[in-house]
Amino acid sequence: MTIKDRYDVVVVGSGPGGLAAAIAAKQNGAEDVLIIERDVELGGILLQCIHNGFGVEILKQDLPGPAYAQRFINEALGMGIETLLDAMVLDITPGRRIYASGRGAGFAEIEARAIVLAMGCRERTRAQIRLPGTRPAGVFTAGTAQRWVNVEGHMPGSRFVVLGSGDIGMIMARRLTLEGAKVERVLEIMPFLTGLTRNYVQCLLDYNVPLHLSHTVKRIIGEKRIEAVETVRVDERWNPVEGSEEIVPCDTLLLSVGLIPENELSRQAGVRIDPITGGPFVDDSFETSVPGIFAAGNVVHVYDLVDWVSEAGYTAGKSAAVFAQRERAREIRHIPLLAGNNVRYVVPQELDKDRLGQGNIRLQLRVRAPIEAPVWVEARANGKLVTRAPEPYARPGEMVTLTLTPRQYEEVNHASALTVAVIKR
C-alpha cells in the first residue's frame, strides 16, 4: 500500500482504543485516517485474549477478545481507513511529525493534523520488582505466557506458581489448568485482590486454585530451569514474617505484577505525564498537554474493561477529527480534577470549561484501599457537593465511574477545582 505523507488523523496502535479512535475520526469528518501498527495484524492485545468477557457493557454481548476486535476491524476497513502494519513508530515531534520504520513501510515520515496515541501498555518484569534468587529459565510475564499458549501453541511449563492477583495472572491460572497444567497457587503481596472479583470467582475459585493474600516470592530456586520458589507471608509494610517461609516446587513462575502505560513516544512528543497513572494528563476530550495530540486506552491509564477503552477511543478520535478541521484559535480554560479521600487518581485530570454542557462526562477513578461497605462516590466543587452516586463497595482492582451530566455544569463552571472522593455511606 502507498502511504501518503500527510493525513488528517494518524492513530498509533490498533488495539480497541486505536480502532475506535480511527472510526470516530472518520465518522466526524476527518478525510484521511491512518492507523500505524507495529504488529502484522490489527487488534492489539485482544488477539491473544481468547477468553470471553469482552463487550458486556457497550455491545451487551459477552464476546471473546478476537471477536470483539474483529467487529471494529471490519468497520474500520469498511470505511476506508488506511493501515500501515509491521511498522513501528519511532518518534513523534510536538509539531506532529511521525517517523516510523519496519518491513511494512521501510522508513516513513508522515505529517498529521492530529494524532491519537493508542500504544496500550506493557507488563512489569522481574527486574522491576527486584525478585531475588538465581536466574533460571522458566520465569515469564503472564501476558507472554498467554501469547505462547493462545497464539503460538506452546506450553511454557507444567507446574506453575503465579505471582500477583492481577487479571492476566488469574485468567492464565484458569487457561493453564484447562490445558492440563497444575497451578499450585496465586500469591498476592497486598492483603486484598488486585484484579476483578469476577475473575477471582471464575478463574480461581471455580478451578480450585488457592489464592494466598499477603504473600510473595522470597527467592527463586533452580540453576538451568526454575525448580521451586520460596514463598513468605508479609506484614502490612511488606516485611517478611519470619518462620512463614515455604518451598513450593514448580517449573514455571508467572508474573502478573502490574502494567505500565507505554509512553516513550508521548514523552518524545513533549506530552506531560501523570506520575500516578504513568500516562498523559488529558482533559475530557482526551487531548494531552500538546495541542493536537490526543490519547486513549491503556496508554492513558490501565483499564479493567475493554468497553471503556473503546469509549475513550471514540471520544479521542472525534476530538482529533474536530481539531484537524480547524486551527485552534481559542485559549483553553481548564478546571483541574483532584483526587480526594481514598482516591488514587481520576481520569481525565482536567475539564475543558468551554466544552462543559455538550454531553455527559465520565470520570474514572481507582481507590487506594478497599472499603467493603456501601460507599458514596462524590464530586465537590470548592467544597460544595455537585453530585454523588452510591456503590455497594470500592476495591482497588475495580475501576469506579462517576458521570457528570449537563445539569451539573453550572456549579462546576464556576469552580477553581473539582475534587472526587470515595467515602463510607
Ligand SMILES: Cc1cc2nc3c(=O)[nH]c(=O)nc-3n(C[C@H](O)[C@H](O)[C@H](O)COP(=O)(O)OP(=O)(O)OC[C@H]3O[C@@H](n4cnc5c(N)ncnc54)[C@H](O)[C@@H]3O)c2cc1C
Ligand atoms: C490478558 C488480558 C485479559 C483481559 N481480559 C479482559 C476481559 O475479560 N474483559 C475486558 O473487557 N477487558 C479485558 N482486558 C482489558 C482490555 O483488553 C484492554 O484494556 C484493552 O485491550 C486495551 O486496549 P488498547 O487499545 O489501549 O491497547 P492494546 O490492545 O494493547 O493495543 C496497543 C497497540 O499498540 C501497538 N503499538 C504499541 N507501540 C507501538 C509503536 N511504537 N508503533 C506502532 N504500534 C505500536 C501495539 O502493538 C498494540 O497493537 C484484558 C487485558 C489483558 C491484557
